[in-house]
Amino acid sequence: MEGIINVPAPVRRILDILEKNGHEGYAVGGCVRDHLLGVEPKDWDITTNAKPEEIKKIFDAKDDIHTVDTGIQHGTVTVVIDHIGYEVTTYRIDGEYKDSRHPESVTFTDDITADLARRDFTMNAIAYNPNIGFVDPFFGREDIEKGIIRAVGNAGDRFDEDALRIMRAVRFSAQLGFEIEEETKKAVFEKAHLIKNISTERIREEFTKTLMTDAPDEIQEFKNTGILDIFIPGNTYDGEKYGRVLRLCPKRLPVRLAVIMAHTDCEDINKTLKKMTYDNETSRMTAAIVQYAALPLENGYDMRVLINKMGGDGAKLELYYRYAAAHPDIGVPDAPKWVSLFELYDKIIKNGDCCTIKQLAINGGDLQALGVPKGQKIGEMLNAALDAVMHDPTLNTKEKLIKSLDL
Numbered sequence: 001m002e003g004i005i006n007v008p009a010p011v012r013r014i015l016d017i018l019e020k021n022g023h024e025g026y027a028v029g030g031c032v033r034d035h036l037l038g039v040e041p042k043d044w045d046i047t048t049n050a051k052p053e054e055i056k057k058i059f060d061a062k063d064d065i066h067t068v069d070t071g072i073q074h075g076t077v078t079v080v081i082d083h084i085g086y087e088v089t090t091y092r093i094d095g096e097y098k099d100s101r102h103p104e105s106v107t108f109t110d111d112i113t114a115d116l117a118r119r120d121f122t123m124n125a126i127a128y129n130p131n132i133g134f135v136d137p138f139f140g141r142e143d144i145e146k147g148i149i150r151a152v153g154n155a156g157d158r159f160d161e162d163a164l165r166i167m168r169a170v171r172f173s174a175q176l177g178f179e180i181e182e183e184t185k186k187a188v189f190e191k192a193h194l195i196k197n198i199s200t201e202r203i204r205e206e207f208t209k210t211l212m213t214d215a216p217d218e219i220q221e222f223k224n225t226g227i228l229d230i231f232i233p234g235n236t237y238d239g240e241k242y243g244r245v246l247r248l249c250p251k252r253l254p255v256r257l258a259v260i261m262a263h264t265d266c267e268d269i270n271k272t273l274k275k276m277t278y279d280n281e282t283s284r285m286t287a288a289i290v291q292y293a294a295l296p297l298e299n300g301y302d303m304r305v306l307i308n309k310m311g312g313d314g315a316k317l318e319l320y321y322r323y324a325a326a327h328p329d330i331g332v333p334d335a336p337k338w339v340s341l342f343e344l345y346d347k348i349i350k351n352g353d354c355c356t357i358k359q360l361a362i363n364g365g366d367l368q369a370l371g372v373p374k375g376q377k378i379g380e381m382l383n384a385a386l387d388a389v390m391h392d393p394t395l396n397t398k399e400k401l402i403k404s405l406d407l
Helices: 009-020 030-036 052-060 112-116 140-146 155-161 164-176 182-197 200-211 216-225 227-231 239-248 253-261 269-275 280-291 300-325 335-351 364-369 376-391 398-404
Strands: 025-028 045-048 065-071 076-081 084-090 092-094 106-108 127-129 133-135
Touching: 009 025, 009 045, 009 052, 009 076, 009 084, 025 030, 030 140, 052 065, 052 076, 052 084, 065 084, 092 112, 112 133, 155 164, 155 182, 164 182, 164 200, 164 216, 182 216, 182 227, 200 216, 200 227, 200 253, 216 227, 216 239, 239 253, 239 300, 253 269, 253 280, 253 300, 269 280, 280 300, 300 335, 300 376, 364 376, 376 398
Parallel strands: 045 084
Antiparallel strands: 025 045, 025 127, 065 076, 076 084, 092 106, 127 133
């Protein structure tokens, strides 16, 4: 594990400015953790003993820097350099938590260890300054090396403060392939009921992140603790039966969600997912994957019908889902069949085979010009023409279609 972090120039500049003005400053949290894991940090957060008003005064005095009061009541000021924001937060001690998510108050402190002590897991409680090195009072680097997720201090207290940390523990385990430390895991089970106090949006976010990792079957922990039943009432998900299916699914959210929703007692999957704050397209596509899972899929006509029902992208997701669902236990004994189906799909898409009425070589205007009265009859004839063309794509010319309709 590297002992030096290559801090981006803007972050280094913020730290230097803080130090030149008599204050401490450290990169902290996820950015330090990610670097130690060999992952490029997405965001850089900074912690300091400077108070919010001091942060604003120091940086607003610079011609090419300005600040934004993003969370000033909790000590956070965003410092903007070259149109990129960096959150700078005063060391703080959190007050009482009454909603299992947010402190009622915060108290600023000059002690960075006290600030790190309020954080969730040891791997996220590491601070770094290029001139000083690491501040790691809870041995987060050691836990990263061992592949352990451990709560800072008493795990039950940390989860009482913010119940979403319970799901984050499982998500990090799935994401990083780490083991949850024994006392922390015990607290995950003991405090799981507190998730009911968390907003659906936050639960959905952590659930989705876990589902989209390389170990999506880790959501079994959500089932074991009862969290999945809070988030998706009526689910009958069983990791022993469907965990392998999830692992075989590609990292496409509707496909993996379909594995869960196919084993959930609800009348309308689309509506249920929207209540869970999933976006319209994800909800619609997931419902469609489950809805059309029983359609026959043996030949070109069947594939074109599937594309007609789901669209080109949706049909591909349906193939992924069926492939995974067909092989939960026994590997892929009929691999040639599935290779052929995927090749057939690719051929149909590449050739631009007609799968919708819009792709037909004739339209309602053509039929009216030939004497067909406007109304239901035109729709029936176009649907008949589409069915014929999906059976035989070579029929999709105006001449052949008109002849086939026997006008």
